[in-house]
Amino acid sequence: MTMASAITAPLNDPEEAAGPKRSRVSGIDRALQILDQLRDTGKPATAYDLAQRVKAPLSTIYTIVDDLVAKELLVRGEDGSVWLGPRLYHYGLAYERSIDLMAIAKEEMLDLNRRLGETIQICGRDKDMMVVLAMAEGKDHFQVTSRVGSRVPLNWVASGRLLVGHLPDAERIAIFRRCAKSSPTGRAEMDAAALSAQSAQAIHERLSIQAGESAYSVACVAAPILDAKRECAATISVVLPDFKVAEARALYAEAVQAAAARIEARLGGSRSS
Numbered sequence: 001m002t003m004a005s006a007i008t009a010p011l012n013d014p015e016e017a018a019g020p021k022r023s024r025v026s027g028i029d030r031a032l033q034i035l036d037q038l039r040d041t042g043k044p045a046t047a048y049d050l051a052q053r054v055k056a057p058l059s060t061i062y063t064i065v066d067d068l069v070a071k072e073l074l075v076r077g078e079d080g081s082v083w084l085g086p087r088l089y090h091y092g093l094a095y096e097r098s099i100d101l102m103a104i105a106k107e108e109m110l111d112l113n114r115r116l117g118e119t120i121q122i123c124g125r126d127k128d129m130m131v132v133l134a135m136a137e138g139k140d141h142f143q144v145t146s147r148v149g150s151r152v153p154l155n156w157v158a159s160g161r162l163l164v165g166h167l168p169d170a171e172r173i174a175i176f177r178r179c180a181k182s183s184p185t186g187r188a189e190m191d192a193a194a195l196s197a198q199s200a201q202a203i204h205e206r207l208s209i210q211a212g213e214s215a216y217s218v219a220c221v222a223a224p225i226l227d228a229k230r231e232c233a234a235t236i237s238v239v240l241p242d243f244k245v246a247e248a249r250a251l252y253a254e255a256v257q258a259a260a261a262r263i264e265a266r267l268g269g270s271r272s273s
Contacts, residue, residue, distance in 0.1 A: 030056060030064050035073070035084070044081035101233060104266050105225065106134050108259045109236060113138070116255060119239045121146070123222070125163040125232075128179030130154055133234065146214075146239070155180040155195050156188045158208035158222040159235040165203025165224065166231045172196040188213040203232060206260070207253050211242040219245040221252040223260040228268070236260050 033054040038045060045053075051061040065082055068074040072087040105122045113120045113136035122134040129151040146152065154160030155176060164172050176192035176199075189195050202208035203224060211219035222237035236259050238252050245252060 025056070027064060030054070030060060031068060031073075034061070034064065034068065035088075038074075038082070038084055044077055044083040046079075046081050050082075099267060101225070101263075101267065102133065105234060105236060105263050108263050109134055109136050112136075112236070112238070112255060112259050116238060116252070118244075118252075121159075121237050121239055122234055123157075123159040123163070123237060124234045125154070125160075126151065128154060128175065130157055130160040130163060138240070152214060153179050153181045153183075153188075155190065156183045156214040158202070158210040158220040159237055161195065161199040161202045161208045162222055162224040162235050163232050165199045166226075169196055169200065172199050183214050185212055185214065185216055206257055208235075209245065209249070209253070211245060217242050221245060221249075221256055223253075223256040225260050225263050236263065 033056070034050050037050055037053050047062045047065045048058060050056075050065070051058040054061070065074060068085070069076050069082060072085045074082045075085045076082050102122070109120045109122055117139045119138040120136045121132050124131050124133050130153070132146050132148050132150045135148050146157075152160070154164060164175055167175070173192045173196045176195040180188075180190050180192060180195060182188065182190065189198065198208075206223055208222045208224075209219070218239065219242035220237050220239050222235045224232040225234045225236060227233040236256055238256055240252070
């Protein structure tokens with residue numbers, strides 16, 4: 001059996017095809033099972049070991065392993081065990097180059113906008129300022145003053161707290177001492193120590209909510225998008241009238257947290273508890 005035939009045709013081993021309730025397993029599924037097993041165990045394995053772990057006929061696993069080795073998807077050691085091959089590494093590099101945080105975040109932003117019908121923003125940090133990187137407007141007539149490219153002090157907005165939340169306390173305090181400014185409503189927190197504490201709590205809870213600090217009657221519910229270093233690379237937030245947050249806080253909080261989790265997952269990250 002060649003890899004091509006394994007991929008295009010279901011296996012027909014009697015053990016797998018016997019009985020009306022037993023479904024056949026395709027060659028590509030078996031190949032993925034082999035690769036997944038090696039990835040999960042983190043060490044080489046023999047074809048016999050792999051057959052035992054995936055509960056497949058040994059003859060099937062031998063055939064697929066041989067084909068994967070021939071195509072450099074696996075490499076075989078002197079003891080006969082196999083491990084992930086160089087071709088997979090090149091695939092991984094190509095995939096890594098194709099990953100674009102903003103492209104993925106924008107897809108989730110648009111999906112969240114369709115589901116909630118509210119304005120959704122992706123925000124980042126530029127030194128002492130929060131910047132709106134992308135935005136999808138809500139379907140009602142609620143006006144949001146912060147457009148794409150808008151820059152506001154970190155202490156005015158929910159996202160600002162999250163964007164520095166991963167930093168050490170002393171560094172957060174220094175940033176807020178330097179950048180904190182009075183907001184148009186006069187309600188934005190100005191004390192650097194208080195802002196640092198709020199920032200740490202927000203990143204721990206993966207959630208930051210503010211209402212009326214930067215603009216009257218406007219609220220923002222934001223969640224952090226963490227990178228591989230567990231640093232806040234950006235935020236995703238819903239901007240809406242403050243009375244809506246009072247009425248359905250959990251709805252909006254869970255929505256932005258779930259969207260952030262999906263972005264991280266698609267970027268290959270993992271959310272810690």
